[in-house]
């Protein structure tokens with residue numbers, strides 16, 4: 081059993097010149113990649129198993145990032161399911177409260193062969209806030225599944 085706060089994983093990186101888009105700003109895909117990587121580190125540390133990204137929900141880019149800025153990414157696990165863990169990931173400018181992006185990353189515990197496996201670790205939800213975020217994650221999951229079904233049936 082691990083306390084939710086102990087799942088918190090923080091990484092900082094500089095938006096380098098080779099990460100730019102046509103407008104001279106940090107490419108959203110580069111920021112997403114860093115957030116995805118941190119969600120992977122956070123969940124791998126938690127469950128001591130390989131994890132793969134199953135879904136990214138409500139990823140929002142709140143403000144553009146200038147090249148040269150230092151970004152602090154924080155990931156924390158809100159909810160542990162059967163084979164998955166939902167991580168909230170947020171990117172801020174280092175030393176400020178300026179949010180650049182945030183989203184919910186669902187990571188699945190997998191075997192070396194890439195088959196999903198039961199998460200053999202539990203979270204201790206200590207505070208009322210921990211429990212509230214867990215309950216919200218459970219509610220969100222129902223919506224994700226409905227939306228995903230719509231995506232699969234989209235006539236394209």
Ligand SMILES: CC(=O)SCCNC(=O)CCNC(=O)[C@H](O)C(C)(C)COP(=O)(O)OP(=O)(O)OC[C@H]1O[C@@H](n2cnc3c(N)ncnc32)[C@H](O)[C@@H]1OP(=O)(O)O
Pocket residue numbers: 116117120131132133134135136137160161162163164165186188190194195196221224225228
């Ligand atoms: C860090 C990286 O770069 S990873 C690279 C990108 N990711 C990948 O290539 C992964 C590709 N996908 C896969 O290989 C497979 O889908 C797997 C192995 C991850 C999962 O396969 P399955 O177990 O068959 O998926 P399944 O549909 O049962 O869902 C697994 C879990 O995700 C949850 N889930 C499924 N869809 C969603 C969704 N849209 N949103 C949130 N959670 C979801 C399920 O509820 C389930 O959780 P639970 O076991 O805790 O209840």
